[in-house]
Amino acid sequence: MQGNIEHEKIHLNLARIKKQGENFEFPVDPDLAIAHKKGEDIDLREVIKSEHIFTDAKKGLLASEEKLKEIFGTSETLEVAEQIIQKGEIQLTSEYRAKLIEDKRKQIINYIQQNGFNPSTGLPHPVTRIESALEEVKVKIDEHKSAKEQVEEIVKKIRVVLPISTEKRNIEITIPAEFTGKCYSIIQNMSTVKNENWNSDGSLTAVVEISAGLQAELFDKLNAVTHGNIQTKTIKN
DSSP: OOOBOOOOOOOOOEEEEEETTEEEEEEBOHHHHHHHHTTOOOOHHHHBOOSSOEEETTTTEEOOHHHHHHHHSOOOHHHHHHHHHHHSEEEOOHHHHHHHHHHHHHHHHHHHHHHOBBTTTTBOOOHHHHHHHHHHTTOOOOTTSOHHHHHHHHHHHHTTTSOOBOOEEEEEEEEOGGGHHHHHHHHHHHSEEEEEEEOTTSOEEEEEEEEGGGHHHHHHHHHHHHTTOOEEEEEOO
């Protein structure tokens, strides 16, 4: 039978589903619930923040065992919860949604700053200029999509007010043996290593893909470590 349990009057992140005209829900850890729904190996017991399934979690109204068995085929909380997460939706509090959107906004700005550049100067745009462009064209961040899934469409929108190129270049770099350790770390952090060859003298020849706007910065850092003792060659696609 349904009953009331005492609980704090707080906003809740919920996994929720509506079946046969009735609502079923339970509080969740939002990050773990989203990851579990995407198929990541997350223990369901870590996701659930309640031992019960509710018809209204905020009011503390419990779903009856009879109704759970009728609709879900079981009254076991974990089994019902799994069905709700997979077939229902994860409802987020406004506070959590705001945090999620802000985190993704920062990721998108960082991605644009590292992978885009001003075609007039060949240099990356300052973070503040990218932020202004996002505000100017009123970009909306989708909290349900990853930053990479959204960035291409966002770049198209801000090009109206901010000249930006996302050209990639393939560069072959040869580094003397005594500098390979420090230089390899720099290359990994700033570019994508597409091919590497360790030569007989211990030197490294690597082909990397990098944003054209970051090419000069990469060369500056490598030259600083090797005292200018590197060889580079642009490889045409």
